Amino acid sequence: xxxxxxxxxxxxxxxxxxxxxxxxxxxxxxxxxxxxxxxxxxxxxxxxxxxxxxxxxxxxxxxxxxxxxxxxxxxxxxxxxxxxxxxxxxxxxxxxxxxxxxxxxxxxxxxxxxxxxxxxxxxxxxxxxxxxxxxxxxxxxxxxxxxxxxxxxxxxxxxxxxxxxxxxxxxxxxxxxxxxxxxxxxxxxxxxxxxxxxxxxxxx
Amino acid sequence: xxxxxxxxxxxxxxxxxxxxxxxxxxxxxxxxxxxxxxxxxxxxxxxxxxxxxxxxxxxxxxxxxxxxxxxxxxxxxxxxxxxxxxxxxxxxxxxxxxxxxxxxxxxxxxxxxxxxxxxxxxxxxxxxxxxxxxxxxxxxxxxxxxxxxxxxxxxxxxxxxxxxxxxxxxxxxxxxxxxxxxxxxxxxxxxxxxxxxxxxxxxxxxxxxxxxxxxxxx
Numbered sequence: 257x258x259x260x261x262x263x264x265x266x267x268x269x270x271x272x273x274x275x276x277x278x279x280x281x282x283x284x285x286x287x288x289x290x291x292x293x294x295x296x297x298x299x300x301x302x303x304x305x306x307x308x309x310x311x312x313x314x315x316x317x318x319x320x321x322x323x324x325x326x327x328x329x330x331x332x333x334x335x336x337x338x339x340x341x342x343x344x345x346x347x348x349x350x351x352x353x354x355x356x357x358x359x360x361x362x363x364x365x366x367x368x369x370x371x372x373x374x375x376x377x378x379x380x381x382x383x384x385x386x387x388x389x390x391x392x393x394x395x396x397x398x399x400x401x402x403x404x405x406x407x408x409x410x411x412x413x414x415x416x417x418x419x420x421x422x423x424x425x426x427x428x429x430x431x432x433x434x435x436x437x438x439x440x441x442x443x444x445x446x447x448x449x450x451x452x453x454x455x456x457x458x459x460x
Numbered sequence: 461x462x463x464x465x466x467x468x469x470x471x472x473x474x475x476x477x478x479x480x481x482x483x484x485x486x487x488x489x490x491x492x493x494x495x496x497x498x499x500x501x502x503x504x505x506x507x508x509x510x511x512x513x514x515x516x517x518x519x520x521x522x523x524x525x526x527x528x529x530x531x532x533x534x535x536x537x538x539x540x541x542x543x544x545x546x547x548x549x550x551x552x553x554x555x556x557x558x559x560x561x562x563x564x565x566x567x568x569x570x571x572x573x574x575x576x577x578x579x580x581x582x583x584x585x586x587x588x589x590x591x592x593x594x595x596x597x598x599x600x601x602x603x604x605x606x607x608x609x610x611x612x613x614x615x616x617x618x619x620x621x622x623x624x625x626x627x628x629x630x631x632x633x634x635x636x637x638x639x640x641x642x643x644x645x646x647x648x649x650x651x652x653x654x655x656x657x658x659x660x661x662x663x664x665x666x667x668x669x670x671x672x673x674x675x676x677x678x
Contacts, residue, residue: 307541327535346462
């Protein structure tokens with residue numbers, strides 16, 4: 257099922273940031289979001305993930321199909337790598353965590369507490385969570401932050417495998433992942449500032 | 461749901477999880493009371509039910525600010541909100557985990573502390589019964605307060621100000637059950653009121669908590 261976005265307008269903190277956004281994301285495809293800082297990429301991903309309501313427009317085919325990965329990984333420092341991953345697997349319906357550990361080379365860290373991992377290792381664990389959700393659409397917000405070059409390649413392989421299985425991905429990133437993907441620049445959709453309140457206008 | 465409850469219990473028992481803090485606070489507050497009012501056993505035994513209830517209530521309050529704030533800080537709440545689990549059951553499980561790690565130990569410790577305050581013998585059963593019926597409401601109301609203040613810096617103090625007035629009905633009827641029980645009087649009316657308040661809180665507040673959490677996550 258295709259994710260379709262029609263005439264979407266979104267706001268952050270009550271201020272409109274993007275408007276008139278239209279795109280479709282078919283199974284097996286990836287879409288890279290680009291745009292300067294503050295353009296509204298994170299807000300767009302959060303809106304599509306259902307964390308906040310859109311100002312206007314329609315989102316179709318997103319309900320209960322999205323695995324969202326934001327800036328924080330949602331890891332508990334006092335749980336081990338396995339326990340963290342097992343928890344998310346259980347919440348999303350009890351999948352095997354072994355393939356996820358393998359895909360991000362977390363096997364030898366499995367018994368380590370998440371609080372003792374490096375920033376890049378935490379990120380890898382956060383991304384491994386996507387694999388245990390079993391959700392078809394990945395929404396990734398700057399997924400490669402603090403990853404080294406090998407880990408970025410690992411991540412790109414995981415995304416390719418996911419696309420190969422009929423999944424899709426929407427990725428906000430500033431680096432080249434080497435994926436065959438369309439690019440959506442959100443710059444042209446920037447919302448025009450609302451007209452200033454002018455209470456005296458009628459009199460002048 | 462069970463996974464969330466299990467995770468919260470494991471986190472509470474691991475280092476820095478805060479299990480036992482409420483219990484230790486309850487113990488210290490109760491031990492301080494005889495020091496402040498003096499060693500008059502008649503006075504102590506007449507104020508014992510109220511003091512024990514107030515101590516238990518404050519001990520419950522102590523761990524509330526961590527209830528949702530930690531999950532908010534590390535992004536877990538965002539991820540849980542996009543998970544197949546409805547937020548209503550997330551907050552219910554959070555409240556249940558809070559009760560199991562804070563409320564239940566208080567209920568079990570209260571009779572021991574009752575001895576320190578010279579609680580009359582018939583009061584022990586009713587003290588335990590009233591706490592057992594009342595503390596779940598404290599956890600559920602507290603979860604609602606935690607959902608209201610999630611994401612606020614220094615939300616803990618505001619949380620106390622919001623939650624303490626909401627604790628008043630539970631405190632009134634809970635302490636009344638214990639007091640009447642200790643005095644050997646009829647306890648049915650306050651007991652039914654206490655049970656009713658708890659049942660209503662458990663039935664209604666998870667929906668309110670989930671609704672404010674959705675607003676706060678935006």
